Amino acid sequence: MARPRTAVRLTGLLTSVVLLLGGAVACGSSDSDSSGSAGSSDTSESTVSADAYPVTIQHKYGSTTIKSEPKRIVTVGLTDQDAVLALGKVPVATTQWLGDYKGAVGPWAQDKLGGSAAPALLTDSGTGPQVEKIAALKPDLILALYSALTKSQYESLSKFAPVVAQPKEFNDYGIPWQEQTEEIGKALGKPDEAKKLVTGVEDKFAAAKKANPAFAGATAVMATPYEGTFVYGSQDPRSRLLSGLGFSLPTDLDKLIGDQFGANISNERVDLLDQDVAVWIVPDLTTAVTKLHGNKVYGDLDVVKQGREVFVKETSDYGNAVSLSTVLSIPYVLDRLVPQLAAAVDGKPATKVEQPAS
Incomplete structure (x- = not known):
């Protein structure tokens, strides 16, 4: 693997x-x-x-x-x-x-x-x-x-x-x-020190959830445009970022993926991405997005029409931190991801999901 x-x-x-x-x-x-x-x-x-x-x-x-x-x-x-x-x-x-x-x-x-x-x-x-x-x-x-x-x-x-x-x-x-x-x-x-580190990061998740009650009960999925559409399953660290913030993953996500951390889905199943938020890890923030929206099946989904997408550039420090999702990188990620998610689920299609300043 x-x-x-x-x-x-x-x-x-x-x-x-x-x-x-x-x-x-x-x-x-x-x-x-x-x-x-x-x-x-x-x-x-x-x-x-x-x-x-x-x-x-x-x-x-x-x-x-x-x-x-x-x-x-x-x-x-x-x-x-x-x-x-x-x-x-x-x-x-x-x-x-x-x-x-x-x-x-x-x-x-x-x-x-x-x-x-x-x-x-x-x-x-x-x-x-x-x-x-x-x-x-x-x-x-x-x-x-x-x-x-x-x-x-x-x-x-x-x-x-x-x-x-x-x-x-x-x-x-x-x-x-x-x-x-x-x-x-x-x-x-250092087992006790490790537990304190974990508690410290979990407290950051709890604070983000408290400040953003709209996350609770909302659905979200993490994907990347690799060889079509690749979605991450519930055991992948990237998906755990979303569930840790209170989002629910698609109910049939793991059924499609099996026992892997993620898998490609067919164009006929991109409806899986029609959630309250779709988080995309993309190679760039222009060409990749244009190509995604040019796919008629995906482009016609409400998640696109209502501006509920979040884009993360994969080769940036932010993108790398998202993929690593460790006790040290997660606080760095939350500072950037949480505002994007909040903009995506605010119920206002006109709200632009801004890229982090750095």
């Missing part, structure tokens, strides 16, 4: 071929960034609890026991680095996915480096993690929670370090940001 976006276009989508391969497609540069830090740094003032280790974490391929506080952390999960940084650790290496960010550290997380060098950057050509390069980094913990790690990849990585794979309770690439943060908190010996 993959979590695409190629350098040209794929924001968080999977092609059918890569789905079969089970690898995570990363965009961007080639090999490890030699400017990465030599080892993980602890940039927080919090300390690991005395009884934190050993700790055993359950996952898709069984369980992993971490015997002591990790010092050299590698993140194979495509968004796991944000939770590590939020908990005061700087990974030895991260895996590139979205944006041309040094060490895969977005602007919402830069201050968490605390003066440390950015992590080394690993890439993935679609065949899985770079096992030899990861081994050369001598990690003492490998995190792969937001991933589609295969059993054979898990076994290969486990030969030289404890590996925390994706949970079995969710689809691949389906772990909610709350569980991701808390599981990483356990692994880093």
